[in-house]
Amino acid sequence: MKYCLQGHDRDNGVQEMLISLLPDEPHDWVLQLPEDAEGCRSLAWEAGGAILSRAEIRMGEKRSAAQVESPLPAGADGEEYKRILTYTVKTAVYRALLPLLERKPVWGSLTGVKPAKPARLAIREGMSRDALDAWLRDHYDVSPRRRGLCIRSAEYAMETEDRLLPRETQLYLGIPFCPAKCSYCSFVSNDMARWGHMIEPYTAALLQEIEAAGELVRTQKIPLGSVYMGGGTPTTLKRDQLLRVLSAVNCSFDLSSCREFTVEAGRPETITGEKLDIMAACGVGRISINPQTMNDAVLRGVGRNHTAADIENCYRMARKKGRFLINMDLIAGLPGDDDAGLIESVRRVAALEPDNITIHCLARKRGARLYFGPTGQLPAETLDACYAHLEKLGYEPYYLYRQKYMAGGLENVGFCKPGAASHYNICMMEELSDVIALGSGGVSKLCSENGRRIHRVANPKYPKEYIERIESIAEEKRRLLDEREM
Ligand code: SF4
Incomplete structure (x- = not known):
């Protein structure tokens, strides 16, 4: 227009x-x-x-x-x-x-990617839950269900904020490789067929950055609240590469204050029993196994080389190991999927009883092959039926964010079983604490003034540039942390 x-x-x-x-x-x-x-x-x-x-x-x-x-x-x-x-x-x-x-937007006139953040700040400034609910309704025309999501997520964020240690920081490690690129994905995820030869030099560079950052963090006695290894698909690393990276994290950082250590395993074809054992031995307590949908035709359509049965088998294997909290991601609005398909995927995943289930709504993004496709008309009622099903099974919404160009103008919501909320996800989403991000595509953040001011420093997006610039990247990190100390 x-x-x-x-x-x-x-x-x-x-x-x-x-x-x-x-x-x-x-x-x-x-x-x-x-x-x-x-x-x-x-x-x-x-x-x-x-x-x-x-x-x-x-x-x-x-x-x-x-x-x-x-x-x-x-x-x-x-x-x-x-x-x-x-x-x-x-x-x-x-x-x-x-x-x-055609439809009334469920978020009314409220825009912005973190709706729970202003809600949390308003409560902190003394607004009651009832007044906040009325404010979201009267000022932004937000629907009752979304007001509830917003306030519940703000409460989780406040509980997390109250537990933070002085100067607590979260550590992120990025592994930007995937078995093959999903059509809707805009991350810098490099598919193995084309970029597999880069994994070893990338691992070597990452080890160098881990060691340098670890020394800084130890010297400055910065307590780490969590470690999160994301991507990409971290389990595209071979066994020995995974072991080297996870061991380096253990050796380089003091993890005594670390509440959780997550590896976003992601795609089942990359997860083996041996890799799970390595993760457990290195202190990883939380993993993701992400189906996105339990419809095989839709999975094929978006370029994922696994089936719903692979997901179930992988989940059972990880459960037998008995040591992990498990998150499973789903995406609503994938091409070829429909309302009944989404509800069925949620039912099948919930039947496995993972500790967390995250429901994303497809967002059209630059850089994704699907960029020129429509965002879809995902009805809020379908999503609400999924949420209601999860709540009936004892899951609670605990974090929330929105993106531009989302299917149906909706949201992404993380659900957890009681006591299984991810500390890292909340800290990241609500900008509660600093983040040191290692690896290509990692964005370190220094948060001040209760998350109102964020200073960001980004590592190079692409592995090649990251490898070539590793010396200067380590130096930039040193300057960033020195700046924070002042
Ligand atoms: S597995 Fe995840 S990061 Fe990799 S291409 Fe698919 S959506 Fe992107």
């Missing part, structure tokens, strides 16, 4: 709202829209101690308009003025567009 602004400069806010409500079309700013043209005209002005915004929209033959007024507190300037202006402009666009949509 074309849009123009009059009387304000909140371009990002208008675009964010349009993307959130109409994710399947491009949205372009134009200087002016002729009177009768299709598109959105967003106006704002000040009068009587308030900011007013009006949005006028034409889609095909349909027209709609809405006006919103927000009082300006005395002396509001700078950031606060911008925040109120952005809210007013976005809300006017939302209300104007609402009558033209």
Whole structure:
């Protein structure tokens, strides 16, 4: 949709709202829209101690308009003025567009990827749960189910925050290789057939970074709260490579304060009994075995070379080892899947009784082969039926995030059995603590002001560049941690 602004400069806010409500079309700013043209005209002005915004929209033959007024507190300037202006402009666009949509968005006008974070900050500032619920309803038109998800996730985040040690930091290790690339994936995951020869030099470089970072963390006596090895698919490493990396983590870091050690094993064709034994021996207590769907045709369609039965067999093998908390990821909205297929996948996975189940909604992304496909019309009711099934079995939603261009404008939710929430996932998602990220694609974060300010330092995205620059990367990390100490 074309849009123009009059009387304000909140371009990002208008675009964010349009993307959130109409994710399947491009949205372009134009200087002016002729009177009768299709598109959105967003106006704002000040009068009587308030900011007013009006949005006028034409889609095909349909027209709609809405006006919103927000009082300006005395002396509001700078950031606060911008925040109120952005809210007013976005809300006017939302209300104007609402009558033209086929479905009411369950998140209302609330945009942003971490809905539980402002909820947590509001509770910390003294807002009661009831007042927060009413605020999400009245200010953002959020549906009851999503308000509940938001508040429950905020509560989990606060419990986690209260347990954090002074200066606690989480450690991430990235293994950017996969057996083959899934069509919906936008991560820098390098498929083995083409990039398998890079794994050994990559492992050597990663070991170097682990050793250098370990020395820094030990010297500065930084307590590690968790270790998370993700990717990619970390279990694409061969046995000896996996052993070398996990042993290096144990030797280089003091893990005495570490609450959990996770390896995102991911794809069943890469998981063997021997690798599970190595993980257990090296202190790994949590793994992921990710089906994405339990429909074999859909799995084939998105380029995954395993079946639902492989997942079940792999899960049973890991359970027999008896030592792991197990997470299983599912994706709603995969091409070729439908509502009944999603519900069946959730039922089959839940029947295995993993400790965590994470339900993602497909998000269309640059870099994924599916980028030009539609986001799909995943109905919120289908997802709600899945959530209700999990809750009936004793699972609780514990973390939550959203992405741009998500199927149905929905969300990703992690569910856990009581006591099995992932510390790392909550810390990461809610930006509760610093993260030191090692390996290509890793993004280290220094969080300050209760997660309101984040300083990010990214390692190179691609393994080749990572290997070539390993010396300077270790030096950058040293500077980052020295900066934090000051
Ligand atoms: S296994 Fe995961 S990281 Fe690898 S290509 Fe598939 S979705 Fe991407």
